[in-house]
Amino acid sequence: MEPLKEMYSRDWVLNLGSHLNAVDSNIKPLEFQKQVFSSPWKEMELKERINRLAEVVVQNWQGPIANIFSNLVTLIDSLRNQGISDFNFPYIFLNDIVTKSGLSDFETSMKAFEKITVFSSSEFAIRFFYKQHFDKTLKQMFLWSKHKEPMVRRLASEGSRPMLPWGIGIPEIKKNPEIHLSILESLWDDPNEIVRRSVANHLNDISKLNPELVLEFCRHKFGKTSELDKTLKHSLRTLLKKGNTKALGFFSYNTKWKPEKFKFSLSQKKVKVGNALEFKIYLSQNSKDKTKLRLEYKIGFRLSNGKHGFKVFQLGERILMPSGTIEITKKHSFAPITTRVYYPGTHTISILLNGNEYDLRKFELKRG
Structure with missing residues (x-):
């Protein structure tokens, strides 16, 4: 462009x-x-x-x-x-x-x-x-x-x-x-x-x-x-x-809600700049009531000084029905963009459910 x-x-x-x-x-x-x-x-x-x-x-x-x-x-x-x-x-x-x-x-x-x-x-x-x-x-x-x-x-x-x-x-x-x-x-x-x-x-x-x-x-x-x-x-x-x-x-998000079951997996632990990181989420609840969920993921980007800068991305909003389940597969692109410099090294990713953080995972970003 x-x-x-x-x-x-x-x-x-x-x-x-x-x-x-x-x-x-x-x-x-x-x-x-x-x-x-x-x-x-x-x-x-x-x-x-x-x-x-x-x-x-x-x-x-x-x-x-x-x-x-x-x-x-x-x-x-x-x-x-x-x-x-x-x-x-x-x-x-x-x-x-x-x-x-x-x-x-x-x-x-x-x-x-x-x-x-x-x-x-x-x-x-x-x-x-x-x-x-x-x-x-x-x-x-x-x-x-x-x-x-x-x-x-x-x-x-x-x-x-x-x-x-x-x-x-x-x-x-x-x-x-x-x-x-x-x-x-x-x-x-x-x-x-x-x-x-x-x-x-x-x-x-x-x-x-x-x-x-x-x-x-x-x-x-x-x-x-x-x-x-x-x-x-x-x-x-x-x-x-x-x-x-x-x-x-x-917005009626219950910040005290917790899933009965929660699974979060990465398809790979290493990703090259220019490629995408794929991850999957599975969660369920036993509640007899419907639950309004705000789903997000947070990436800790490695910075030039070796520390991490965090950014939250939306996965959407869902209504989880009584005894219901949610499964999501998502790819996060690491294609070069003008607004971010990617530094190789250890990055992190975690899931946010109604503002609460779950299962922080690490992955390595490699040069393309």
Whole structure:
């Protein structure tokens, strides 16, 4: 698969230059392309390429955000008129234009983000304003949480996350994750799913910092609709994977339940990178009642320092009938992926039933 940074092809950048030329005839498409691709473009990673695009536009337009704002709005309208859809990731560089030209003009920058976030989300850029204008940005997020446009409401939650992946850290938010709870209270049952998903991710971030805060937030919200219960479950996913008894209890998982019989076997004790580890589970119960089971497995991946980092994977949810049995055969792939480096050596695998860990086994991962 081609790296994401290659989305900025020569043709894509030339086409962008043509759109810019329609807004400002002083920008020549071929010259714009040349500026963007000047060395060391080939060595640049994705974030650096995003930054380069913004830099070149700012060089051409010059001046503060107040002078650039109308051009940005016209450019977005032009792109839409050519059939380019909203919430379009490649155009995220438009946000960097605002951070480069607008940190000293808060009001105009917020107007720009309101427009840009609908076209290409602004959650990373707004964090630079938290850094420089914390109280004003906090107030703006509260206002945006009531906005008529769903993508602006989403920005109020997504841009204020304590642990936003890719986003610069905001120590004040991490130390005081409760400061945005009123925003989350307004948006957790939003009619738009993408807004609700952002709230769930925000709450999940908080759960890593202050579990009780999230448990209390969710406690009395269950049962409104199945869709909203899904949002709450997604909010609690880290606590569920950690076997938090309160979180599991919200979903009627009996953490005191134990199987009458339990068997767990590995098909092999050695696996090569690129292959898969196969394992089997068998369990039964004698209970006269149905039992709701959350089934997971946990792998201890060997790290570069010889220690283990653990990750929990879902096997699903089952209803175990009275005197019933469950048999599962599963393969876990060790094919190379961009988000994990595999280190040869001893790994571990165990089974989790309603948050309780059973039968830790060891296996050796070999080089492919």
